[in-house]
Amino acid sequence: MGKVEIVRNSLPMSGGDGPNSYSKNSHLQRKTTSLLKEKIDKLVLEKLNAKTLISSDSNTFRIADLGCATGPNTFFLVDNIIKSIETSLRKSNSSKPEFLVFFNDLPQNDFNTLFTSLPQDRSYLAVGVPGSFYGRVLPQSSVHIVVTMGATHWLSSVPKEVLDKSSKAWNKGKVHYSNAADEVVKAYRDQFGRDMEKFLEARATEIVSGGLLVVGMCGIPKGMPFSNLADSIMYTSMADVLTQMHSEGLISEEQVDTFNIPIYSATPEEVTVLVVKNGCFTVESMELMDPTAWLKRPTNVEDVRHWMVCIKATMGSLFINHFGEHLLDDVFDRLTAKLVGLTEKIESSYREKVMLFFALQRK
Numbered sequence: 001m002g003k004v005e006i007v008r009n010s011l012p013m014s015g016g017d018g019p020n021s022y023s024k025n026s027h028l029q030r031k032t033t034s035l036l037k038e039k040i041d042k043l044v045l046e047k048l049n050a051k052t053l054i055s056s057d058s059n060t061f062r063i064a065d066l067g068c069a070t071g072p073n074t075f076f077l078v079d080n081i082i083k084s085i086e087t088s089l090r091k092s093n094s095s096k097p098e099f100l101v102f103f104n105d106l107p108q109n110d111f112n113t114l115f116t117s118l119p120q121d122r123s124y125l126a127v128g129v130p131g132s133f134y135g136r137v138l139p140q141s142s143v144h145i146v147v148t149m150g151a152t153h154w155l156s157s158v159p160k161e162v163l164d165k166s167s168k169a170w171n172k173g174k175v176h177y178s179n180a181a182d183e184v185v186k187a188y189r190d191q192f193g194r195d196m197e198k199f200l201e202a203r204a205t206e207i208v209s210g211g212l213l214v215v216g217m218c219g220i221p222k223g224m225p226f227s228n229l230a231d232s233i234m235y236t237s238m239a240d241v242l243t244q245m246h247s248e249g250l251i252s253e254e255q256v257d258t259f260n261i262p263i264y265s266a267t268p269e270e271v272t273v274l275v276v277k278n279g280c281f282t283v284e285s286m287e288l289m290d291p292t293a294w295l296k297r298p299t300n301v302e303d304v305r306h307w308m309v310c311i312k313a314t315m316g317s318l319f320i321n322h323f324g325e326h327l328l329d330d331v332f333d334r335l336t337a338k339l340v341g342l343t344e345k346i347e348s349s350y351r352e353k354v355m356l357f358f359a360l361q362r363k
Contacts, residue, residue, distance in 0.1 A: 048145070067148050152215055241335050259322050
């Protein structure tokens with residue numbers, strides 16, 4: 001497997017339901033989902049004509065969560081959407097439909113944990129759909145609402161230029177485009193553009209006319225350097241930790257220089273341009289939001305520790321794939337200790353409008 005393909009082929013969240021698993025360490029993501037409940041309710045009630053969509057179909061309302069991971073956040077999200085749809089239908093004196101939910105993630109995702117965690121009292125039928133959402137994963141015009149939370153900032157692959165020693169975008173000694181050369185930033189931005197084009201093209205085929213696409217992902221205000229963000233401090237500290245481990249002979253220089261986190265924070269303007277280019281959707285909402293309450297209050301040591309536990313559950317597979325499982329705990333113990341010492345710097349960083357929320361309606 002080439003290193004460029006690392007995300008598309010081998011980046012599930014940490015599986016199982018043990019102490020280091022995503023299912024037990026995704027509370028920050030859950031808070032983000034809760035923050036969006038009111039916005040999704042409003043979209044369903046005001047923009048989605050559920051009665052018409054169902055009457056023109058088989059009395060089945062179909063929902064897809066792309067990048068669902070292992071739960072339980074996906075279940076809270078789906079339940080909220082279904083309740084919103086039921087409220088909308090009651091207002092129009094419509095009968096309750098059957099609900100079918102497609103849970104999608106990469107083939108290596110721990111679907112066993114997902115399925116064994118399904119709520120026993122759920123009001124929907126469930127289907128697992130393995131595959132990358134940067135391509136088609138559902139039949140044509142088959143779904144009424146597609147949601148994806150905390151997934152589309154993950155690129156389909158590390159931009160190949162940042163791994164090429166002969167390229168000006170070679171990202172030696174760094175793990176991200178934060179504080180990197182302009183060529184590195186451009187390589188990430190171009191990769192995001194290609195990925196989002198494919199994402200929108202696939203969803204335009206899968207979503208029925210009048211259906212909704214709702215996305216929550218990492219974002220950034222236009223013109224702001226990524227180095228202003230708290231995540232930049234984390235990525236810089238990651239590079240420092242890996243360099244230190246190389247100096248101790250634990251990992252090679254090549255391992256350090258070829259490790260990059262394939263995450264891109266987009267501006268609303270960047271996404272809007274791509275939506276307009278696609279031409280199949282109208283923009284119903286496009287805004288930057290505060291992701292979680294802890295980012296707005298004074299940061300303490302315990303906040304930093306919780307943050308790193310979530311990051312480990314989310315990014316652990318990347319480190320295991322590149323450095324080996326035996327070094328995972330060492331890397332994150334060092335990273336946590338380093339960031340705990342930078343609590344004041346994290347607190348003074350920009351931590352407000354760093355989640356991009358957008359909702360599109362299929363024409």
